[in-house]
């Protein structure tokens with residue numbers, strides 16, 4: 001009852017800057033987590049979280065204890081770009097597809113459009129089990145988009161890769177059935193979301209169909225993600241936060257709660273700084289078969305101990321996609 005109340009209040013009051021619920025209490029040693037990708041493996045009975053810079057954590061239960069278990073590409077990857085030959089992977093995205101786990105990642109650099117989305121596969125997700133397949137899709141200086149922050153959704157058998165961008169924000173294109181390359185060359189891009197107001201560029205998209213829902217929700221983060229200096233933070237509200245829009249199709253068009261298209265600077269805020277939680281974002285979602293709930297994962301920094309970008313940690317909340325009464329179910333966190 002209290003929980004439902006929190007969800008409802010957090011949604012209804014979101015735009016007025018009222019409190020969001022605290023992240024669920026997690027156990028285990030805190031370790032660096034940024035742009036978390038979360039999944040459950042029913043075979044091994046482990047939950048996994050994959051992070052920017054390659055780290056992996058796993059746990060028997062959703063609430064922990066979470067334990068760091070090394071890197072998903074411990075010996076590097078095959079992608080060499082002009083500014084990131086060392087294969088520092090960003091913003092992983094993980095899904096299970098017919099007997100295999102697919103992990104998409106991005107290689108880029110701050111302020112660069114020389115970016116590549118790559119993919120690795122594993123039958124188990126265990127340490128050392130990932131095979132890197134290299135580049136899926138790239139962007140270069142001068143493109144309208146930026147090939148970062150990949151996210152896969154399988155829509156009635158069609159693989160769709162949503163990505164981007166900071167440059168003109170969020171795009172999507174169909175992948176070949178292998179999941180390793182675009183379906184067509186060049187990819188058939190659909191523009192999904194755009195905010196023209198600096199510094200509110202959008203990135204970190206995740207298209208999610210809640211368990212049992214006929215709707216598709218496009219989550220994304222906007223604002224300043226990183227490079228925080230305590231005492232010299234962005235103007236309040238310009239730091240990372242999470243928005244959502246909804247569609248009856250995985251390919252859009254997506255609109256926010258007021259019906260404003262995401263392509264016209266729409267977006268309903270569903271998570272932002274609150275209490276000691278600073279600059280939450282980089283979301284992924286999944287259906288947890290144990291709790292039988294939709295779960296959102298994100299990163300955040302403790303406002304009282306930001307430590308630049310070093311102290312970035314995992315946040316989890318259950319999501320109630322029907323917390324608002326009336327004809328239109330909507331999302332709360």
Ligand SMILES: *[C@@H]1O[C@H](CO)[C@@H](O)[C@H](O)[C@H]1NC(C)=O
Nearest residue numbers: 082083111112113114140141
């Ligand atoms: C992108 O790559 C091109 C070609 O290698 C290079 O000339 C350019 O300086 C790179 N841009 C950035 C921002 O790294």
Ligand SMILES: *[C@@H]1O[C@H](CO)[C@@H](O)[C@H](O)[C@H]1NC(C)=O
Nearest residue numbers: 155156157158214248249250
């Ligand atoms: C799903 O794909 C099948 C085969 O391509 C098609 O016949 C069917 O209409 C599709 N269903 C929906 C809901 O789009």
Ligand SMILES: *[C@@H]1O[C@H](CO)[C@@H](O)[C@H](O)[C@H]1NC(C)=O
Nearest residue numbers: 174183184187188189190251
């Ligand atoms: C590209 O996608 C659009 C929208 O999904 C579709 O109507 C069009 O036929 C596609 N074009 C090609 C060349 O596949």
